[in-house]
Amino acid sequence: MATQGQVITCRAAVAWEANKPLVIEEVQVAPPQAGEVRVKILFTALCHTDAYTWSGKDPEGLFPCILGHEAAGIVESVGEGVTEVQPGDHVIPCYQAECRECKFCKSGKTNLCGKVRAATGVGVMMNDRKSRFSINGKPIYHFMGTSTFSQYTVVHDVSVAKIDPKAPLEKVCLLGCGVPTGLGAVWNTAKVEAGSIVAIFGLGTVGLAVAEGAKAASASRIIGIDIDSNKFDRAKDFGVTEFVNPKDHDKPIQQVLVDLTDGGVDYSFECIGNVSVMRAALECCHKGWGTSVIVGVAASGQEISTRPFQLVTGRVWKGTAFGGFKSRSQVPMLVDKYMKKEIKVDEYITHNLTLPEMNKAFDLLHEGSCLRCVLDMQV
Numbered sequence: 001m002a003t004q005g006q007v008i009t010c011r012a013a014v015a016w017e018a019n020k021p022l023v024i025e026e027v028q029v030a031p032p033q034a035g036e037v038r039v040k041i042l043f044t045a046l047c048h049t050d051a052y053t054w055s056g057k058d059p060e061g062l063f064p065c066i067l068g069h070e071a072a073g074i075v076e077s078v079g080e081g082v083t084e085v086q087p088g089d090h091v092i093p094c095y096q097a098e099c100r101e102c103k104f105c106k107s108g109k110t111n112l113c114g115k116v117r118a119a120t121g122v123g124v125m126m127n128d129r130k131s132r133f134s135i136n137g138k139p140i141y142h143f144m145g146t147s148t149f150s151q152y153t154v155v156h157d158v159s160v161a162k163i164d165p166k167a168p169l170e171k172v173c174l175l176g177c178g179v180p181t182g183l184g185a186v187w188n189t190a191k192v193e194a195g196s197i198v199a200i201f202g203l204g205t206v207g208l209a210v211a212e213g214a215k216a217a218s219a220s221r222i223i224g225i226d227i228d229s230n231k232f233d234r235a236k237d238f239g240v241t242e243f244v245n246p247k248d249h250d251k252p253i254q255q256v257l258v259d260l261t262d263g264g265v266d267y268s269f270e271c272i273g274n275v276s277v278m279r280a281a282l283e284c285c286h287k288g289w290g291t292s293v294i295v296g297v298a299a300s301g302q303e304i305s306t307r308p309f310q311l312v313t314g315r316v317w318k319g320t321a322f323g324g325f326k327s328r329s330q331v332p333m334l335v336d337k338y339m340k341k342e343i344k345v346d347e348y349i350t351h352n353l354t355l356p357e358m359n360k361a362f363d364l365l366h367e368g369s370c371l372r373c374v375l376d377m378q379v
Ligand SMILES: NC(=O)c1ccc[n+]([C@@H]2O[C@H](COP(=O)([O-])OP(=O)(O)OC[C@H]3O[C@@H](n4cnc5c(N)ncnc54)[C@H](O)[C@@H]3O)[C@@H](O)[C@H]2O)c1
Pocket: 047, 048, 049, 052, 177, 178, 181, 201, 202, 203, 204, 205, 206, 207, 225, 226, 227, 228, 231, 246, 271, 272, 273, 274, 277, 294, 295, 296, 297, 298, 320, 321, 322, 323, 371
């Protein structure tokens, strides 16, 4: 292959500073080193976590960087020792790695992986603790080990899932983050049983995927809570059976839900990233067994609180990263489920744009009508 072993110059959306519009730049992407994979990104979506880091509120946010972590593409070349993927393979980059060898991977108790996390958290690759991206010699940081807002990116081999080549990349890119997170929060983290009463705070992509997962788990009532009543109509298609807008009530929302459900819900999910709502989500759970799962990402400096009595009396507070799915093993399975029409993906895509329209895509994220915006990266 002509580009193998060569530096590739391509376009990427570079975040030079927090909160400043991204700039489409020509970037140099170095060849993959040992244990690394260079991927041609065909499609990427935007997730609220990209906007969160761009806002400057992420303690791990480093600038200048190339954001993006919900994408699909084709392997261009691989570094020494890479055996599980080869050029031409269709892949989804995975911000949560899976090495199958570390203490975390071996534990069977978590989907977190420790192999490359220290490097991905500071925007570099493990091998030499350097970035593979540069502009005229100036290094540009990686983000979440994925940096999919570039036409080419370099990822660790433990951070890439090989998928069915027949799967449409412009759709399955969503399986890199938001949709699996919601489904897995229900199936893996909470393990919702049939007949359960579920409350979902926040009806964006993640909350709707929670609803989809809860419906598949045969929850008896799926209560959607959002401050934007326009969210309610669409949410019905994902399985939400009842709606509550906290703005319509004088009582605290946890009390409203306790009253609505004869003592509280069996499971609640916070899909916003608001620490006050996290408290409400815990406190609307049923005494003795109700479990609340934190999915939303809260800004640096934010802390959660409740009366310890809430936990003493049997409520359980949990959190989830990527819905508890083991990325390399289970993303291909989710792609297969999509191909068999067992899970929705297309329904979450409300907008399609191109790489040069990246800033417009960020603007759309703040509009209520937008779930996921997919960017064609090769335009
Ligand atoms: N844990 C993980 O692995 C993981 C993965 C993906 C995303 N996330 C996080 O999940 C969160 C949700 O992501 P999303 O893409 O669905 O976001 P989103 O912005 O599309 O959805 C959030 C929803 O919450 C609603 N909302 C805001 N404030 C509210 C309030 N006080 N009460 C009720 N509703 C309120 C909004 O109207 C919106 O509908 C984000 O914080 C994101 O960073 C976490």
